[in-house]
Amino acid sequence: MASLDQVLAQLTALHPKKIDLGLERIERVLKALGNPHLRLPPAIHIAGTNGKGSTTAFLRAMVEAEGKTAHVYTSPHLVRFNERITLASKEISNSTLLNVLERVMEANAGQPLSFFEATTAAAFLAFSETHADYALIEVGLGGRYDATNVFDPIASVITPINYDHAEFLGRDLAKIAREKAGIVKDNVPVFAGRQEDLVSAVLRNEAAKHRAPIQFLTEDFRAYREQDRMVFDADDVLMDLPKPALIGSHQIDNAGVAIATARAIGISDEAIGKGLSKVIWPARLQSLTTGLYADMVADSNGELWLDGGHNPHAAAALADAMAELQDRSERVLILIMGILGNKDAGKFLDKFTGLASSVIAVDIPGSPALAPETIKELAENRGMIGQVAENLTDAVQRAINTGEALSREAVSDTITPPRILICGSLYLAGQVLSA
Template sequence: MTDHLRAHDAALERLRALHPLKIDLSLDRMRRLCAALDNPQDRLPPVIHVAGTNGKGSTVAYLRHMAEAAGLEVHVFTSPHLVRFVERIRLAGTLITEAHLADVLERVEAANAGEAITFFEITTAAAFVAFAETPADLCIVEVGLGGVLDATNVIAQPAVSVIAPIDLDHREFLGDTIEQIAVEKAGIIKPGAPAVSARQQDSVDGVLETAAALAGVELTLMGRDFDAWEERGRLLVQMQDRLLDLPAPALPGEHQFANAGLAVAALLVLDDPRIDEAAMGRG
């Protein structure tokens, strides 16, 4: 085992020990740490921020592959990891190296100065530092828990906010009803950033529409403003002004047509001319 890998593992263990004794969903700790790091979250490439209960990971994967198929260099932050922590941070198309991660964690740990902070918060800050210091065309950030008070929600100005299907999850933190949970997830909808949502339960639609209206942004909702379905082994995405006929997603399951369609709609709302229909098909 190399020295930098040992440093990386040791740093992660030290950071786990800083976790508050009680779970307290708050952005105060994250804002304090980001300020000490010169606010890396404000120095990112255009951000697609993805929340929801089901399909977040698949939607992020489709977004990344379609953007990369267009030749864009893409940062990606996801959680949790399957085998190695570095899977959470993809820098301009490549997983962060163990050595780079160890260096960033050391700097973030020093900036935190031993203050109580959750493991997810401090590692999210590390990802933002790495993203801010590495040039890229696009940044895709997956919410960890909820939305309103999730550590990733220090991003003040995403380019697009994406809401995957919402269901009952983490009720001990987010609320006992689907509507309460939807309010938390809708917290990533910000002024100046159009929002795109998967097909939702009727009561969730109203929550998202209210959040978008309060932010003064347009909500593009699957089943109302666009739709996606499988037809003859292809993915069809019907927008208000066009119909896209794309290859079927490679991930198995009928629900993947909806996830891929959500990603397509988000990229169309992003409106980057480099990501054309041909690139979406390749992705």
């Protein structure tokens, strides 16, 4: 009997492209499987450029605080593939995952099928055979032609839209918005995060075509921090809520969209508050306090943060959060950065100009990463001290040493341990968490 790793490896060989947008292949396989996507519990579809995963995590936490269960499909994973599929509020077991993947392979009969299409079909198959109260399904890439776009949701969520995956979606923001709005269905309500004016106009137009009522953060509902609490404000309600457990002002926005959606599907105000305070979503402005690298930094009394954001829009939110931390407690900020070669590393670093003192570049083994030497040069062009590390352990030690050195003007000055942020890639984040 094949192992889970062997089956996952076999799936990568079915189609030459890792990503190939289109619905024909997955619809063929789903039909051969008996159309499991038509037997889902009430489902919410989540698209967008940034914040999809966090908004999904908020929704899951709120549903579960209500005493309900949720199937959840997200991507990519950080450490184990199983993280992508939550079955009735529990991570899918190896045996169940292996079973549905093998059935997908059998139904596919060796025909072309991308890895993501195969795993999406497997998730739908698992979801159709286990009871849950809701399904929360995150788009992989785009929307209109994403493999997840084959079911009828009870609500559609569109988080902030910006530039990313240019090789698949292009560099036309209006076109990107139209593609992501492809998840909008007839008469199904849409809840949208903070958007640029052009994007808002596109989303309104697409929603109107489908007679889908659409609500926007900042227009139809609002979410903001007030002292150490969060306020959600809509025409029919003013809610005083706990501050979200996920850090950063952008998470207030993500929480606001989740709250609007949760209220629409009948989640109680009490469960919404509990969900905000209990939500967990690793590698999103995560304070690392355990593990190899956290132990290294703890010995120096520094801070270690981890975030998987990998595009300029995500970098802006991340830099804002780091600036907030600096206002509360000033420390030298050192970035440890690895990023894929198809990302705009220069614009990512632009957001940290004047905030980060040094960038230590690392490779991401097993991924098509940008050369660390290139990251170093980009950092130096922006006035930051650039370094190249051999590996993550070397990078963390360099960050500690560099931060301590930069924190004092004279040898006799007191050392202030640095604030270290590992960033640039979810693949890099996964390696940090698996160490």
